Amino acid sequence: MTDRFEVAVIGAGAAGLAAAKELTAQGIRFVLLEASHRIGGRAHTEYPPDGAPFDLGCHWMHSASINPFVPIADEYSVRYEKRDAYGPEAHYFRGGEWVSELALESLAAESETAEVAIAKAWSEGVDSSVAEVTERDGEWTSVLDYYTALDTSVDPDEVSIGDVVSYEDTDENWPVVDGYGQLVERWASGVPVSLNTEVRAIHWGDSGVRLETTKGDIRANRVIVTVSTGILASGALRFFPELPESKQSAIAVLPLGNYNHVRFWIDSQLFPADLPERVLAEVDLDSPILIYLRPYGFDCVTGIVAGRYADWLERSGPVDSAAVVKEALSSVFGHDILRQIKGDRQSAWRGNPFVRGAYSSARPGHFHQRAVLGETVADRLFFAGEATSLNHFSTCHGAKMSGELAVRKVLEAIKSP
Numbered sequence: 001m002t003d004r005f006e007v008a009v010i011g012a013g014a015a016g017l018a019a020a021k022e023l024t025a026q027g028i029r030f031v032l033l034e035a036s037h038r039i040g041g042r043a044h045t046e047y048p049p050d051g052a053p054f055d056l057g058c059h060w061m062h063s064a065s066i067n068p069f070v071p072i073a074d075e076y077s078v079r080y081e082k083r084d085a086y087g088p089e090a091h092y093f094r095g096g097e098w099v100s101e102l103a104l105e106s107l108a109a110e111s112e113t114a115e116v117a118i119a120k121a122w123s124e125g126v127d128s129s130v131a132e133v134t135e136r137d138g139e140w141t142s143v144l145d146y147y148t149a150l151d152t153s154v155d156p157d158e159v160s161i162g163d164v165v166s167y168e169d170t171d172e173n174w175p176v177v178d179g180y181g182q183l184v185e186r187w188a189s190g191v192p193v194s195l196n197t198e199v200r201a202i203h204w205g206d207s208g209v210r211l212e213t214t215k216g217d218i219r220a221n222r223v224i225v226t227v228s229t230g231i232l233a234s235g236a237l238r239f240f241p242e243l244p245e246s247k248q249s250a251i252a253v254l255p256l257g258n259y260n261h262v263r264f265w266i267d268s269q270l271f272p273a274d275l276p277e278r279v280l281a282e283v284d285l286d287s288p289i290l291i292y293l294r295p296y297g298f299d300c301v302t303g304i305v306a307g308r309y310a311d312w313l314e315r316s317g318p319v320d321s322a323a324v325v326k327e328a329l330s331s332v333f334g335h336d337i338l339r340q341i342k343g344d345r346q347s348a349w350r351g352n353p354f355v356r357g358a359y360s361s362a363r364p365g366h367f368h369q370r371a372v373l374g375e376t377v378a379d380r381l382f383f384a385g386e387a388t389s390l391n392h393f394s395t396c397h398g399a400k401m402s403g404e405l406a407v408r409k410v411l412e413a414i415k416s417p
């Protein structure tokens with residue numbers, strides 16, 4: 001690969017694939033380079049022995065009415081479910097018993113109080129952490145903190161309230177029954193991509209760029225970098241000369257947290273017919289786990305862990321990770337239930353060498369750095385990927401939009417003298 005391309009795109013996740021599709025539409029000669037053996041990045045569906053699609057990464061088309069993947073799912077006949085919020089309310093199991101509807105009113109009230117406090121602090125120009133402005137010792141603090149970790153992939157002391165208030169949420173979260181990863185794969189089929197091509201260094205000091213890759217050097221006039229902030233911060237992809245300090249600071253304060261799915265495949269007779277779809281089980285009163293039971297009628301159960309707890313469990317290994325979800329399950333349904341579990345499959349995003357975490361979160365005080373991360377350098381280094389989005393960060397559709405935006409910027413740069 002010694003040719004000089006107009007544009008080189010690094011990373012074939014949703015952002016890079018969207019950029020590639022847009023460059024194709026504009027008739028611009030490009031090369032798309034992907035380090036791993038597959039496209040999709042954090043959009044990836046697997047098929048464990050239960051046969052039910054298992055999204056290791058994204059699964060929900062958030063803000064569905066403004067999510068560009070919804071019409072794409074229709075076009076490719078990929079099944080999804082239309083829902084308000086996340087569907088039926090979760091059932092809560094705490095301290096060995098189901099929580100009454102009356103008690104749940106206090107959860108709703110605490111949640112509302114937290115939302116108001118976050119909005120107030122932000123409107124007063126304070127960019128603090130979620131933890132700093134919300135109740136720390138409330139009856140439901142552990143549960144609300146867990147939801148913050150699901151939304152942001154970090155714990156409440158690690159995330160800017162800017163992320164919470166700026167995210168454009170229409171409160172419609174539509175799960176992709178056939179798998180969001182499969183949806184992205186089908187949408188991107190036909191996009192030319194060089195797989196197993198890791199970019200190790202970008203030389204951008206002269207005119208144009210030279211990319212050192214595991215398959216040799218590549219030259220282009222411009223590059224669109226879509227790799228995660230986990231990769232950018234790790235030094236696995238080097239820049240010569242170094243990126244400007246402002247860009248390096250932005251990368252440092254937009255790290256990836258962690259978020260993992262633990263999936264069991266089960267005997268279909270395992271649970272009673274009137275089973276709730278979602279149970280939030282709190283065994284210790286400080287480590288809630290949301291469990292999806294037989295989603296869409298598939299014979300499986302999925303537990304979700306996020307934030308530092310997800311990191312700790314991932315480091316502990318798959319046996320320990322499965323054990324905590326099993327413990328939560330047995331605390332709700334009794335110990336016998338564990339005998340019906342036939343196997344498990346888990347994501348481990350921190351350990352993924354080409355992502356290194358789940359999704360970006362702005363550190364307290366640094367929400368404004370998302371805009372800096374997306375800024376172009378020297379008219380030839382363009383940045384895309386979920387972390388650069390100002391109101392759809394942490395999502396697959398936000399990544400897609402960012403890839404398209406980067407191409408618009410490239411076109412402007414090509415046109416300008």
Ligand SMILES: Cc1cc2nc3c(=O)[nH]c(=O)nc-3n(C[C@H](O)[C@H](O)[C@H](O)COP(=O)(O)OP(=O)(O)OC[C@H]3O[C@@H](n4cnc5c(N)ncnc54)[C@H](O)[C@@H]3O)c2cc1C
Pocket residue numbers: 010011012013014015016033034035036039040041042043056057058059060061062197198199200226227228231236237259260261347349354355357358359384385386387393394395396397399
């Ligand atoms: C567990 C989990 C659950 C999620 N749930 C949802 C959800 O329900 N809904 C939602 O909208 N979003 C969700 N997300 C977030 C969503 O998946 C991501 O925001 C989105 O997929 C990111 O796309 P991207 O293109 O920005 O980055 P990536 O998908 O990370 O793509 C970057 C690509 O770059 C490649 N790469 C890395 N380094 C190099 C290199 N040196 N050279 C070449 N290639 C390289 C990587 O292999 C990867 O393919 C979830 C994420 C996780 C992890």
